[in-house]
Amino acid sequence: MPDMTDLATLAAKHDTTFILALFVDLIGKPCAKLVPIEAIEELQNDGVGFAGYAAGALGQEPKDPDIMALPDASSFTPVPFIKEGLAIVHCDPYVEGKPWPYAPRNILRSILDKAAECDLSVHVGAEVEYFLVHQDEHGGLITADPGDNAARPCYDARGVTRMYEHLAAVSRGMNELGWGNYANDHEDANGQFEQNFAYADAMTTADRVITLRYLISMIAEQRGMTATFMPRPFADRTGSGLHLHLSLWKGSSPLFPAHDAADLRGLGLSSLAYDFIGGVLDHAGALQAVLAPSVNSYKRTGAVSMSSGASWAPRVPTYGGNDRTHYVRVPDAHRIELRGGDGSANPYLAIAAAVGAGLDGIARHTDPGTPGGDNGVDRAALPLTLLHAVDALEADPTISGALDCAGAGVARYFGELKREEFFRWHSQVTSWEIDHYLTAF
Structure with a gap:
């Protein structure tokens, strides 16, 4: 209870x-x-x-x-x-x-109980990215700050200052709550921001992601703006991620740093950490159905041309050091950063699935290969669409099992919801089709 x-x-x-x-x-x-x-x-x-x-x-x-x-x-x-x-x-x-098995909080609690059976606890940090927008008279999206039009707006001090009231209100709220807000920045796309808070136990962080989305949305509304966590609201701009920083602990001791000189891969990680990474990489295709669970998600991970020059979204399941092009980044020896998630992810499910994949890697002593893009391990590229991701989820008993951790049937139900979502989108006739097919034949 x-x-x-x-x-x-x-x-x-x-x-x-x-x-x-x-x-x-x-x-x-x-x-x-x-x-x-x-x-x-x-x-x-x-x-x-x-x-x-x-x-x-x-x-x-x-x-x-x-x-x-x-x-x-x-x-x-x-x-x-x-x-x-x-x-x-x-x-x-x-x-x-x-406990209702379809409730995300109950699912995460069940997977954390599974970790606890192995005498492990999970700490998580989360990076919440979002856009501040208005809608024009035709329903189209425009950047809420009309002055935010630079070709390379990331970290622009002027863009942050123009949105000072909004960012400061969110920051003060987080700090009044004791979350430890430590940075608020303009992200890579025009109109895009990120506000960070300190890591905590997995359930607390998942709760805080949900609370923060609510706070950001309400504070934006108070200033006549809309905050959107949609993965890619603009076709020519970088999308919004939900990057998760994961670490395993035993009591007060972190287990990811190597405590001896045995790390031949050079990232300072323990063998347990590499096993965990191997599990995440092995299950990356199915994980994406949970980390990137919308049709729009795959317009972020599939992006090839951005106005800023980079999409910052992984397309293949690789890992490496302090290199943001990888699916799993290792910024230091204490954590790994899972970069496949986006703003549409349910944080409870995303963390549960990622932990389930990592625990499977530990159980099987999975070899992640050597760091870098070409590590000699045969792993498929990330799914091209939500439909491909759902297919991968349904074929993967580990990630399906993570969703079913509080009771059977959740993974199948979730997959059916997402398959239906894909086909509802697929049935729409878009302006692209009119432009390309109206007089083509």
Whole structure:
């Protein structure tokens, strides 16, 4: 059961008057009910009910019993800078007294329990990238800052300064919450930004990614802008990633650094870390169905021409040192950076799948090969489309097993959702087709 620390005490401490009892569906949609402080005992003791089919992709039909969202008080997050007296608490969905296996938070908890059986804990950092945009009278996207039009806008001090109020509001919010915001920057594309916070245990980081997306979206709306985490909203610009920094620990000891001179690959990593990397690379094709789970994702990873000169998105499952062209980057000996994810990824599922792949690599002592693009290990290129990624997921028992960790059937359900999404997109007639085919025959 979730941690039942006294919510009333936490709410009183922070002058909370309303709580957003929040969870996400498999797609990552944040679902919540606004609970007044007067009903906090009912929330803590009984949870709050949702019609699961109405809420979203949660593996339910209209006839199914309610989902009861039970609060995890350890995730209590006061956000008075959004609305006075407001707080968020992340919830674990239950049905008829049992954890619901289609709930992303329950899936991640199950895979972390599997790691704990091996006496391992998982720490994760996340890089959240996004665009600030407006829509014109025709529904097209334009950069919210009209002055943000440089050919190479990355790290531009003027672009950051023009968006100072927005970036500073988000930064102050993170630091008031104790997240340790340490940088806020203009990313590679016009209108694109990234705001970083310190790493934490895997569940805390996943909760914070969801909370941060909410905070960024609400703060942008307050200033008349739209924040989008869409992987590639502009055809000529770099897309938005969700890069995950992963490390394994035993108690207070990090396990990725090599503690002797036996690392012949030269990255300072332990054999366990290389096993973990090997598992991630072996399962990269199936992982992409979870790390890059939208049609639009593959317009990011398949990009070949960017106005800035680089897409920064991996196209093949390789690894190397401090080199951002790889699927797995090793910036130092304490962590690895998984660069295949994008802004459409559900952080709970993404972390669960990545950890599942790494644990499989450890169990099999998987050899990742030598660092660099040509390492002599035969691994297929990353999927070209969402449909290819779903095919890889369905053929991979390890990544399917990670999604099914809290209960069978989730991977198949997720794959069916994504296959249907692909064909809904594929059935549309686009302006590209009109331009190329209208008078071609």
